[in-house]
Amino acid sequence: MFALVDCNNFYASAHRVFQPQLEGKPIIVLSNNDGCVIARSNQAKQIGIAMGTPYFQIEKFAQQQGVVVLSSNYSVYGDMSRRVMTVLANFAPTLEIYSIDEAFLNFSGLTFDLTDYALGICKTVKQWTGIPVSIGIAPTKTLAKLTNRLAKKGLSPDGQVWAWSKIADPDPLLAAVPVEDVWGISKGWGKRLRALGIEHALSLRETDPKRIRQHFGVVVERVVLELRGVPCIPLETVPPTRKQIMTSRSFGEKLIRLEDLRAAVTAFTARSSEKLRTQGLCAQVITVFIHTSPFDTKSPQYSNSITIELARPSQDSAYLIHCAAYGLERIFRPGYAYQRAGVLLPDLVPAGVEQFSLFDDNPVETHRSERLMEAIDEINRVYGRQAIRYGSEALSERWRMRQQFKSPSYTTRWTDLMTIKC
Secondary structure (H helix, E strand, O other): OEEEEEEOOHHHHHHHHHOHHHOOOOEEEEOHHHOEEEEEOHHHHHOOOOOOOEHHHHHHHHHHHOOEEEEOOHHHHHHHHHHHHHHHOOOOOOEEEEEOOEEEEEOOOOOOOHHHHHHHHHHHHHHHHOOOEEEEEEOOHHHHHHHHHHHHOOOOOOOOEEEHHHOOOOHHHHHOOEHHHOOOOOHHHHHHHHHOOOOEHHHHHHOOHHHHHHHHOHHHHHHHHHHOOOOOOOOOOOOOOOOOEEEEEEEEEEEOOHHHHHHHHHHHHHHHHHHHHHOOEEEEEEEEEEEEOOOOOOOOOOEEEEEEEEEEEEOOHHHHHHHHHHHHHHHOOOOOOEEEEEEEEOOOEEOOOOOOOOOOOHHHHHHHHHHHHHHHHHHHHHHOOOOOOOHHHHHOOOOOOOOOOOOOOOOOOHHHOOOOOO
């Protein structure tokens, strides 16, 4: 028996924890550089603001409707997610963190009423973190995902928790779910399924699994079986090893100079290197890419990328920054206004598996590099990110994101701690 716990309107709820005056008001959260709507409170949904809408298109409407507009604040979201997951880990023997605002719990073996137990989880998470959650309970992960979605739509008796076993007749509910909305079914697969006459979750459940396997393979066959109540997808209690790391941003303003781009690429590479070390991985190649805005049709367009094979697998920030800067110089062309850049580290390998030459002194240098990186990471952990950073990152600040409506980082920055006045 599985339970899917999903935080309700997570980004908006995270802001309300520290700004209770926002309770009951329509809230939208914008993407990087305050571009598009990426999160909405229920009130914002009710007045018709759609996900992904560019902010400039609804700015006047938002002002007229009294919508609270906020820039994305990922440090707050990440910390609040960690708090929620820590609370959830107390309620089940195993936990799978599925996304920043979702987690699967294993309820197998619990003999008491699971609905009451789940309601207790909702109450505790809300009390301890301030984040409201909904829970769907079912014998498979696919049905738990579906049941949770129905609960969030207000179809459950209490509006928070719904167990699949408590649904007297699930067929009408399955028939109302488009096949593309079934967990594990992509839009491409949805089109192909519709071409076969399979338009909703109910018809997918009733399809012969062998027929599905012939057309789509074992992945979609498992979805069919899961819809029938046969568990085929276990909990992933250990996160899979990442195969690649990418750090990319749109700039706060368009950049023309190489120095501005180099500062951005340095920051992206340093951040990617930190992720490598945190996960015990090394990069074998590095890809740098830049491009202009595809929406600015009045200006000349240019995009390019370059992939550099490293002499040896590495997680050393200085070495990776050196390679990235070399690649940037190779693809940079003057006369263009660049809107975005990024660094991709594909084909990752576990640290410590590199093969050295018999006549190479790299093992000594590698040991020195590891000690240096450990010292830098520890200093930045204690005194804050970028307490130590590389000089080329300080060449320019023009690349940094535009966040006109950013709220304080209440839980991750000392200067942003809340002040309570009596």
